[in-house]
Amino acid sequence: MIHSGPVTPSPLTDLPIRALYPGDLRHCADLSEDRGWPREEHKWGLLLAAGTGYGVDAPDGHGLAAACVVTRYGYRPAAPELAAIGMVLVADRYARQGLGRRLMAHVCDDVLAGVPLTLHATPYGRPLYEELGFDTTGRAEMVRGPFHPEPGDAPAVPVRPATAEDLARIVRLDTEVFGTDRTHMITRLPAFADKVLVAEDGSGSLIGYAALWPNMDTHVVGPLIARDTATARALVTALAATTDRPLRTDVDVRHEELLTWLKARGLESLAFNAVMTRDVPGLPGDWTRRWAPLTVAAG
Numbered sequence: 001m002i003h004s005g006p007v008t009p010s011p012l013t014d015l016p017i018r019a020l021y022p023g024d025l026r027h028c029a030d031l032s033e034d035r036g037w038p039r040e041e042h043k044w045g046l047l048l049a050a051g052t053g054y055g056v057d058a059p060d061g062h063g064l065a066a067a068c069v070v071t072r073y074g075y076r077p078a079a080p081e082l083a084a085i086g087m088v089l090v091a092d093r094y095a096r097q098g099l100g101r102r103l104m105a106h107v108c109d110d111v112l113a114g115v116p117l118t119l120h121a122t123p124y125g126r127p128l129y130e131e132l133g134f135d136t137t138g139r140a141e142m143v144r145g146p147f148h149p150e151p152g153d154a155p156a157v158p159v160r161p162a163t164a165e166d167l168a169r170i171v172r173l174d175t176e177v178f179g180t181d182r183t184h185m186i187t188r189l190p191a192f193a194d195k196v197l198v199a200e201d202g203s204g205s206l207i208g209y210a211a212l213w214p215n216m217d218t219h220v221v222g223p224l225i226a227r228d229t230a231t232a233r234a235l236v237t238a239l240a241a242t243t244d245r246p247l248r249t250d251v252d253v254r255h256e257e258l259l260t261w262l263k264a265r266g267l268e269s270l271a272f273n274a275v276m277t278r279d280v281p282g283l284p285g286d287w288t289r290r291w292a293p294l295t296v297a298a299g
Contacts, residue, residue, distance in 0.1 A: 086297025179284025
């Protein structure tokens with residue numbers, strides 16, 4: 001037997017990056033918790049099923065050292081029209097050693113080379129993404145709190161629970177507003193969300209829809225697609241009436257009227273995130289009808 005002495009561990013940036021699968025969900029949730037985030041296993045499950053996770057196994061054998069999730073959109077999965085990157089996390093014990101940069105560079109420049117990209121960035125992560133070629137093209141405000149309706153908040157727009165027959169109409173409206181197809185995400189909403197509501201005009205045409213899904217001790221409102229502020233308010237009011245949990249949502253800051261209305265009813269501002277894009281001047285679709293994402297991790 002040849003004894004060659006102690007083996008020097010490889011630098012973190014030399015560790016292999018692999019695809020993540022639903023079986024990695026617990027390790028992803030552990031990584032969230034390690035960085036002081038909620039575990040969010042319900043959300044991780046959706047992202048790993050509808051998208052693709054990429055990660056680095058921890059060299060100490062305990063879970064993941066780093067991870068992120070990519071959600072591809074468009075009619076051809078092999079040639080996406082847009083891809084969203086989210087849940088970019090590095091375990092605290094491996095932080096500030098270049099691992100996050102390595103993972104992001106691999107995903108952006110190798111896996112998704114030439115694909116228009118988007119992500120929501122915290123102030124902490126924004127400098128790295130700028131170095132990788134992302135530009136700030138929008139801003140979202142996260143609000144959270146118990147929703148206290150006022151006497152005049154009875155929905156002025158007809159709102160009702162969505163049925164199976166509504167799903168095709170929801171997908172068509174979503175594609176028009178979002179700017180590209182995300183059928184693989186929207187068709188998972190009935191199983192993922194606790195409530196999915198639709199809004200219709202007097203002729204029965206679909207003018208909005210929204211979902212309410214559980215996330216730890218809150219209910220998240222998203223997606224929120226609506227023709228106008230009155231429709232957005234009607235959907236939020238109807239969703240809030242179905243839960244005793246605090247609401248949370250991330251609203252495009254250009255929708256000032258809705259944000260003011262939400263804050264007047266008990267929700268408080270928690271944070272602002274930059275909406276960033278690369279290889280595209282901004283998000284496609286119609287922002288005037290796109291009020292809140294399903295989750296910022298999926299664009």
